[in-house]
Amino acid sequence: MPVDASREAGLIVVGSTGRGGFTGTMLRSLSAHTVHHAHCPILVYREPPQR
Secondary structure (H helix, E strand, O other), X not given: OHHHHOOXXXXXXXXXXXXXXXXXHHHHHHHHHHHHHOOOOEEEEEOOOOO
């Protein structure tokens, strides 16, 4: 789990996919949990929209 890894990390990078539905909810949940509970700085990368 990323939160556990954050105890010894200098930075955690998580992605934001912008997906909807169940998959998107699960991915957002993991990212949100990591952002709120990590022990080091977090970088959330969101991919630019596809044209």
